[in-house]
Amino acid sequence: MKQRVLVKTVVTAYLIVLLFVVYYFRGHNGTQFPLWSCVFFIVLLLSIAVFPLVMSEWWSKNYAFFTFLVAVPAAFAVITEDWTLLAHAISEYISFIIFLGSLFTIAGGIVIRLDARGTPMTNSALLLIGSLFANLIGTTGASMMLIRPMLRINRARKHTSHIFIFFIFLVSNIGGILTPLGDPPLFLGFLRGVPFTWTLKLFPFWTVCVFALLADFYAIDSYMIKKERDSASFLEMADEIPEKKLEIKGKVNFIFLFMVIASLFLPGVLREIVMLSATALSIYFTSVALREKNSFTYHPIIEVAVLFAGVFVTMVPVMKILEASGGRLGVTQPWQFFWATGILSSVLDNAPTYLTFFASAQGIAQTLGIAHALIAGVPESYLKAISTGAVLMGAVTYIGNGPNFMVKAICEESDVNMPSFFGYMLWSLVILIPLFVATTLIFF
Secondary structure, three states: OHHHHHHHHHHHHHHHHHHHHHHHOOOOEOOEOOHHHHHHHHHHHHHHHHHHHHOHHHHHHHHHHHHHHHHHHHHHHHHHHOHHHHHHHHHHHHHHHHHHHHHHHHHOOOEEEEOOOOOHHHHHHHHHHHHHHHHHHHHHHHHHHHHHHHHHHOOOOOOOHHHHHHHHHHOOOHHHHOOOOOOHHHHHHHHOOOOOOHHHHHHHHHHHHHHHHHHHHHHHHHHHHHOOOOOHHHHOOOOOOOOOOEEEEOOHHHHHHHHHHHHOOOOOOHHHHHHHHHHHHHHHHOOHHHHHHOOOOOHHHHHHHHHHHHHHHHHHHHHHHHHHHHHHOOOOOHHHHHHHHHHHHOOOOHHHHHHHHHHHHHHHHHHHOOOOOEEOOEEHHHHHHHHHHHHHHHHOOOOOOHHHHHHHHHHHHOOOOOOOHHHHHHHHHHHHHHHHHHHHHHHO
16 A cells, blocks of 8 residues: 555656646747657657566556656647647547447458468468559558458467468558548548549559569468468368358348448547447447457457557647648658658558648648649649658658557467567568568659
């Protein structure tokens, strides 16, 4: 009891002192935040990266509390400048987490069983299917629908983390570049006046990136499977093989899934009401036994909800500083837009990053007097660079796109030894960066 009182006293004192410091050293330029206000985002980002690696047990029990300690002074810093910015961030977060949560819950009621083992060819085929589905039901929807079948067919293998790294690369990010339904930044572009079918012009990017990654994956998976092909666990499947080649249960959830996708075309509030309704219907009409077959729990979405609540609050000063300084970044060439949008999308939410450079590109077009090949006021070459940068490089880190962290959490819950934050980044730097350099040379 005395220890709890001491902890509460220390935490209260910490918050009081920090809030005083934030108030005393706040900026005085309206929504122009001082540079030090970015510290909260940096601390949270480094914590997500480092603590699971060096203090995993402590972090798993205290990540919510730690996020609270970082987010509260950050929220106070935002309020002292403009409270409406915090209200807007909270509004965006609520829409974001309702969208992710609804797709997570609904897809968790769809059980897909394949009469197959996780061979390089089968895994590659599923990754390709996921890269196509991502354009119809979004990267989050495709990820939540296919991650469990991918886990199931590879359950007898020992070395599988690379499979789910490439799953994040392809299904959770790069595959969804062909339609506004694929990834949130593209949908925001559609709402800002980009024609719905314009993103089909990004098919050359999709083709190069998807098939290059599939070739890399096939080579790596072929090497990995040779190390364990003769093991008893690989030869004997742990679960019963279904009688059918393809068995799908919980099909009613497809109705609820498309309700969520269709709701994206509705105005705010009504959109969230439809999503929540679809989620409630899924819970009601899906048996508990069916979700148990998917090893479904709410832990992954709870972890994502907590951590991204902190991310959304702490990144407000960062985004406002970028908006205020966007014209002074010297970004005027398509390849510069590609890398600037991409690098920031890998550590910030790619939707507001997309909007920041979208607005910057509109301003540059007006300043330079560019009046040809404009899409929603943005030169088409710029728009291609911004769109591809936001979607492709969302795969570089676990927090680059919403489904990335959920896939990681689901895999770890299924006893897959996923790499740490920096371990994952090492994979992305080795595999993705050379691909993005080649993309720059080919297209920009």
